[in-house]
Amino acid sequence: MIGAAREIIRERGYHAMSLAEVVERSAAPRGSLYYHFPQGKQQIAAETAGIHAGEQLAEIRRLADAATSPADLISGYVNRARDGMVASGYGRGCAIAPLVAETSAELSEASRLGFTRIIETIAFQLIVLGLGNAAALELAHAVIAGVQGAEVTSRALRGPEPFEAVRGVLVARAQVHPEGP
């Protein structure tokens, strides 16, 4: 059911998601939704955001293990986001971003925690790869903002140019910041 909710949120956002569609897409019995998610739609979206963030963290660590420089990690992360967007036919964005416009405390906290974990994980891996602390935190914020924004404008333009541009700018910045390995 989390998988179905995540697909719907990534395709059309949180507001467009109905619990009936979650049940239908997951082919789960309706009763089990209320059993696992007694607080309903907000609860399933908050848990979905946590799982989405957790997968991002694992992917960032995997990319960092294979990377030879900060620029290499950044390039790999942006390319992976671009490839996912192109593969979805420009139809699927982030599972956390649609929650930032919600005023409920549960969803605000889910989006704050999700983005905080992702930004801190990138910053940490950039430090491991040789950047200074301040440069790593600046770049981590810019990487996530750049990718989030490219997911918006790339969907609108139906082309990968925003990801290419974001990668070019971020990689150039990472290469100017070689504060020792």
Place this chain on the structure above:
Amino acid sequence: MIGAAREIIRERGYHAMSLAEVVERSAAPRGSLYYHFPQGKQQIAAETAGIHAGEQLAEIRRLADAATSPADLISGYVNRARDGMVASGYGRGCAIAPLVAETSAELSEASRLGFTRIIETIAFQLIVLGLGNAAALELAHAVIAGVQGAEVTSRALRGPEPFEAVRGVLVARAQVHPEGP
């Protein structure tokens, strides 16, 4: 009514907007909504996106007239977005971005056209300020992606750091691209 629709879309997105709330916030007679927008919610959102983009273009031209370099224009544009976000208490995003997840041809076209006009206007002004064509288009894509993403993560984190980071990375890139005045 466009003003009311724009506020609601920026605060909570397209899906959360009801025509009843548009009528209520604008204090316009209900009949006039259907008179001016016979195609209803999609039409009002598409026209709102066009007006929002038009105001962005005017603001970019105003900033460019006062700017002495590409970095100066970029810095002014990012700061303006940051100030607007802070002033709204992290409660108001872009009026075009929420339309990219919609599958209707009218809304897809409105978001495509809105972002295209904004990116091309920034690219043009960066060329006027001295950048080469390819560098200007790359930076324009990165400026809009960076600001759009900072609007997402800044709302989630309830802090201006994403805008500061995006500005730092973009300005550094603009300063390395001095392809003649």
